[in-house]
Amino acid sequence: MSHILRKSYLVFPTLTIWLLLVVGCSSSSPPIAVEPTATNEVVLTNTATPLPTATHTPFSTDTPTPKITSTKAPATNTPTASTTATSSATTTPSATATPSATATPSATTTPSDTPTLLPTLVSTVGISQTFLSTVPDPTFDPVFSLTLPDSWPCDCPIEHVVIITIDGLRADALPEADTPILDTVRAHGAFHPTARAVVPSVTLVNHASILGGMTPENHGIMWNINDPALGLIKGPTLFSAAKAYSLTTGMIYAKPKLEHIVLTDSVDSLVHAGYHDTLITASALNQIEAGLPNVLFIHLPNVDSAGHLMGWMSKTQLWALETTDSYIGAIILALDQHGYLDRTLVIITSDHGGVDHKHGADTPEETIIPWFALGPNLKQGLELNEPLFAYDTAPTAAHALGIPIPPEWDGQPVLDIFFHD
């Protein structure tokens, strides 16, 4: 099936978000280094909120003459100070930006977005100063517009499942942000607006449920740190269940603590790509080009990072979400370009929400998460309303792949999304 997908290139949203973080990370910040960092950095010379003009090109020659369909809202809070980061990158940000009438200086932002809070927050959440001063250079084109078939039936069994988690995405952030890619996924697939994370609503515990199909009590991971002495998840996981049927598996992730979910010999391609959505996405595109495993998990961390730094539902976090949306567009486009989209179930969800600058408790803000499913032979435009928990994702993936659901799992496949059970 030929899909009509259009892409555009706009690097600035990423740079804007991380430039803001760079400015807030003063030299007096405590030198905390608990996460790996990227090696590619770019020179940043901040001026008065320039914004680029997006250019759009068709991705294939059989598409109509492209129109500029992306009207992505520009950033509305940007730093006012100048800063320079050491550069080893081979490319630099575009200098051809044109000012936007809607851009405003940071003086008008809410207190929670004030960069001067960052040193304290950096100390609190333990994100490294080096990480904040790094602006990974996108090696791919963000995608702001996808056009998918209105009807997508085909004689094409699902051979691949791609699970993407947007770390820290609160369900009610979606209506507040411009997310054309997720909007398209929702319109052409199934969507649950109030899926539930498990408690404690933290990253590792919930990813263990998402990929392990079990409640925390049964998968055994009740911690949220990286400590090999604590052991591994009590399987089976989606990875090990897939391997038991000779399927291939891959995992691209930002937080090393997620390795607690990786049982021995369960993941063929294990890539700790770095702590930034651009690094994760670039790695995912490389993986897709090299060959898509039957099960691929992709972990995007930026929304969570922005929440910890600037607050959940802050303008900065909503920017991060909008940028993450465009990276997911790049991933879906790559699946299509390499011929996988007709054979792939894509599930996009989150591990938890947040409130103020934290998460972990059993409040709606911290536990209600979105859940999307996209693929051939799925009902389109379906809004789910039956209870759906984090641990239902792995059984849904197993069902789609046609492998048995392990009896140890607590979750149930979300059968409503499929035309044929």
Ligand SMILES: [Zn+2]
């Ligand atoms: Zn998380």
